[in-house]
Amino acid sequence: MYVAVKGGEKAIDNAHALMREQRRGDTAIAELSVEQIKQQLPLAVDRVMNEGSVYDPELAALALKQASGDSVEAIFLLRAYRTTLPRFGYSEPVDTEQMQIERRISGTFKDLPGGQVLGSTYDYTHRLLDFALLAEGDSAPSEQASNNMGVPQSHRSEARTEAENSDKLEACPRVLELLNQEGLIEQSRGDGEEDITPRDLTRQPVNYPVERAVRLQNLIRGDEGFLLSLSYSSMRGYGDSHPFAGEMRSGRVSVELVPEELGFPIEIGEVMLTECEMVNQFHGSKDQPPQFTRGYGIAMGRAERKAMSVALVERALRAEELGEAVNYPTQDQEFVLSHTDCVSANGFVSHLKLPHYVDFQSELEMIRRLRKAASEASAQPSKDKADTAGEEI
Amino acid sequence: MSSQLSSQLNKPATQTAGAEGYNFAYLDEQSKRMIRRAMLKAVAIPGYQVPFGGREMPLPHGWGTGGMQLTATVIGEADTLKVIDQGADDTTNAVSIRRFFAKTAGVATTEHTADASLIQTRHRIPERQLRNDQILIYQVPIPEPLRFIEPRETETRKMHALREYGAMQVKLYEDVARFGHIATSYDYPVMVNDRYMMDPSPIPKFDNPKMNQMPALQLFGAGFEKRIYAVPPYTRVVSLDFDDYPFEVQSWEESCSICGSDHSFLDEVIMDDAGNKMFVCSDTDYCRERVEQGFTAENPEGQQGLTPEHNQVQQENKKQDDTKAEEMAL
Structure with a gap:
């Protein structure tokens, strides 16, 4: 008899129990702790924080554990938690110029005030599997050293230890501001433009076209893979973008808040940030001489791929504002911003797993009717012909 | 008409949460107030898509987050909730959403259409005619009927403002030219109150006539797209067609x-x-x-x-058929 959709309730319970069992894996193997994930998978944690839009490494690590390591699922968990959090207020804008630099590189100047700081990076590692890790030991020190081979001399990888040893840190002005002295690059803000608290896109609906602050907010929450591919496409010719990495820096920045009852800023903590500024060409217009323009990206934690992708896409989306032709998807606000969110994208694609019996039934009925009409129509003329032929005889 | 909605809206916010750490029916009262405002606007302008600050919900987009936000907003302790997916109460997603509200709002749930004060639905309108004291809440994936003709929001907004719906008529005409009749079988566009073109959500066109002059309030929520729209009770809802190719149901x-x-x-x-x-x-x-x-x-x-109850059902269905017939005559 008819059983197809019965028993949904029990099926859900069983599915969840099975999922919990699968997540735990072989119980003979020690369980992974949230602290271990936080400490040993920090880049995964950073991605979940970024797209989950919450700076909380512990909760991000918990989400990763609960999601069996699926970052999109973990991001979703964190988002669903975030949406219930009360908003106490808005922090003061963070000053990344005062960042305690861990890593800072520029693709445009060999040396510059503050120096290049290589910091920790996978960039110059040779991608050889380290079988020492498989044996659950640390990789040999000699290997670590060889991993750093091929680093240009100007990359002062020892700068950090030097800085740590000396009491005074060298000032680290933004690279792009150096170009400003000659007026070669656009100002990061217009004359007399003041800081405004940006609209919160998780609280207010987005109506296109949207301002730059909302675009950036959207991109920073956006799916890393999607943004990476979009920026890649814009560099390969589907968009007129092949910029220079003016600067990439990561480190800790203090966050300040002005409580209403105090009226002056107090420091409430520190966040780890990665910031990227791209330098793009601009051919100038009637009113403006040629100068460089900026693309800006920032991300929580150590997330260089993300910060660079945001900066590239962000600049491409400024096409309209700068009077450039909008020819490619990456330059199209509605196309890019409506599709960046991995939680939405995943939700909508995976909703195809939900039953669509009714709609499909409607389509079945329709296609049967169309086919019936078509076969009747093709049968009809030959019959007419036969009739006429008969009459003639 | 709106006395029904406002009686729902004026229910005091209750703090007796069903799930620990969460407000009654999950959403905080500020968010509910924001959604109610959008809802009132939607009822005042039948068929018009009102943007709202759609919240992120603990279910994925496309799985009913829009409908859930509306349900969370209008539901009160005295309500009885029914949730259907594909017309059935025991499809997995319907079970999941019903449980969500049983847990977070602690309200009574039912599978009986007649006993429900709120019905959240995906893809169907119940066969039994709804009453004026019931609210039907639709889950909507894509609220814009013109989306597949014009993907840009900036453009479709203009088309609605100018009531420029020719493109849809052309699409339907192309169907007639190619197949001999209109080949849209679900998600079939309607005109509401002779003003706005509306996407009825992916219900089969079989259900479209039920929307016309329905005694119950119909609310539509699209979570990801952050839009709410509504058809107030007893509102004219007409499925698009041509004089020589009238609208037909399966x-x-x-x-x-x-x-x-x-x-x-x-x-x-x-x-x-x-x-x-x-x-x-x-x-x-x-x-x-x-x-x-x-x-x-x-x-x-x-x-x-036959039981009296049965007769009632039969009569109601007959009435529905009559309305359908009237609709065809129009």
Whole structure:
């Protein structure tokens, strides 16, 4: 008899129990702790924080554990938690110029005030599997050293230890501001433009076209893979973008808040940030001489791929504002911003797993009717012909 | 009309949360107030898509987050909730959403259409005619009827403002030219109150006539797209068509293998490898009700000695058919 959709309730319970069992894996193997994930998978944690839009490494690590390591699922968990959090207020804008630099590189100047700081990076590692890790030991020190081979001399990888040893840190002005002295690059803000608290896109609906602050907010929450591919496409010719990495820096920045009852800023903590500024060409217009323009990206934690992708896409989306032709998807606000969110994208694609019996039934009925009409129509003329032929005889 | 909505809206916010650490029905009261405002605007401008600050919900987009936000906003302790997906109460997602509200709001739930004060639905309108004291909440994936003709929001907003709906008529005309009739079978566009073109959500066009002059308030929520729209009770809802190619609903040669109904929307169930199939009512509560009243596949006319309740159902259905006929005449 008819059983197809019965028993949904029990099926859900069983599915969840099975999922919990699968997540735990072989119980003979020690369980992974949230602290271990936080400490040993920090880049995964950073991605979940970024797209989950919450700076909380512990909760991000918990989400990763609960999601069996699926970052999109973990991001979703964190988002669903975030949406219930009360908003106490808005922090003061963070000053990344005062960042305690861990890593800072520029693709445009060999040396510059503050120096290049290589910091920790996978960039110059040779991608050889380290079988020492498989044996659950640390990789040999000699290997670590060889991993750093091929680093240009100007990359002062020892700068950090030097800085740590000396009491005074060298000032680290933004690279792009150096170009400003000659007026070669656009100002990061217009004359007399003041800081405004940006609209919160998780609280207010987005109506296109949207301002730059909302675009950036959207991109920073956006799916890393999607943004990476979009920026890649814009560099390969589907968009007129092949910029220079003016600067990439990561480190800790203090966050300040002005409580209403105090009226002056107090420091409430520190966040780890990665910031990227791209330098793009601009051919100038009637009113403006040629100068460089900026693309800006920032991300929580150590997330260089993300910060660079945001900066590239962000600049491409400024096409309209700068009077450039909008020819490619990456330059199209509605196309890019409506599709960046991995939680939405995943939700909508995976909703195809939900039953669509009714709609499909409607389509079945329709296609049967169309086919019936078509076969009747093709049968009809030959019959007419036969009739006429008969009459003639 | 709106006294019904405002009575829902004026229910005092209760802090007795069903799930620990969360407000009654999950959403915080500030968010609910924001959604109510959007909802009132939607009721005041039937068929117009009102942007709202859609919240992120603990279910994925496309799984009913829009409908859930509306339900969370209008639901009160005294409400009885029914949730259906594809017309059935026990499809997995319907079960999941019903449980969510049972847990977070602690409200009574039911599978009986007649007993529910709120019905959240995906893809169907119940066969039983709804009453004025009920609210029907639709889950909407894509609220914009013109989306597949013009993907840009900036453009479609203009088209609605100028009532520039020719493009949709052209699309339907192309169907007629190519197939001999309109080939849209679900998600069939309607005009609401002779002003706005509206996407009825992906219900089969079989259900479209039920929207017209419906006594119940109809609310539509699109979570990801952050839009709310509404059809107030007793509002004219007309499916698009042409004078010489009038709107038609699906019909089946078969009738339900369980209750023998020849007038409800039927699901096709494949029975074996040879492709043998049976047809059953998609609205499981309607089917159950008929079986209780003695209708069977062998005896579609029902047994002797009909209950008064049965007569009522029959009358209501007849009334619905009449409305349908009127609609066709228009």
